[in-house]
Amino acid sequence: MSRKNFALLILFGMMVGPMAQAQIKHIEMRVEGMT
Amino acid sequence: MKQHLGRQSGVQTVEVSLLDGKVDVTAKEDGYIDPAQLLKATYDSGVTAAEMDMTARGKIVKDASGGLALQVTPNQSFTFVPNELSKELESLAGTSTLVTVRGQLYKKSAGRKKPEPSTPLTLLILEVQKKE
Numbered sequence: 235m236s237r238k239n240f241a242l243l244i245l246f247g248m249m250v251g252p253m254a255q256a257q258i259k260h261i262e263m264r265v266e267g268m269t
Numbered sequence: 270m271k272q273h274l275g276r277q278s279g280v281q282t283v284e285v286s287l288l289d290g291k292v293d294v295t296a297k298e299d300g301y302i303d304p305a306q307l308l309k310a311t312y313d314s315g316v317t318a319a320e321m322d323m324t325a326r327g328k329i330v331k332d333a334s335g336g337l338a339l340q341v342t343p344n345q346s347f348t349f350v351p352n353e354l355s356k357e358l359e360s361l362a363g364t365s366t367l368v369t370v371r372g373q374l375y376k377k378s379a380g381r382k383k384p385e386p387s388t389p390l391t392l393l394i395l396e397v398q399k400k401e
Contacts, residue, residue: 256341256367258279258302260324261294261374266317268270268290 270314277302277310290319301342304374304390321375323347323392326399329361329368337362339370339392347374347392354394361400369399 274283274292279300284293292311296302304323311318327341332348337355340346349355349372358368372394 256327258296258325262322263292263318264320265290265292266319268316
């Protein structure tokens, strides 16, 4: 792999990495009418 | 209802407490959950959602109208209801800092049983848990 491709791969990883960790972790609801 | 919610995409576990009417939904690692879809699924299972709180990690961005929002994925963001905590996060808008917040996404209006599907959910921040 050329240096340029390697550098692009690292750059892509830096851009995508943080968003990959972003997510909805937990949802809590209060509901009515449950039996 | 537990089975109904458990079938939604990105859902790892659903815990239901009959005693206090609480439902806890935990997301799969790297799973995509759509809270509006969960609200609909809750209603479809025959119960009324009174309140929905969410814990999520994302980036602070400015939305099309200039308001602050939490961007969880490139296609999923939640506009903040302005309060003191959202003001604190304003300086992080457009940066790559990941913020974990807990906030209220939905609260039933008096007299209304079903959530309005066309209204986008907005996030009232209750707690900023982490900035990284």
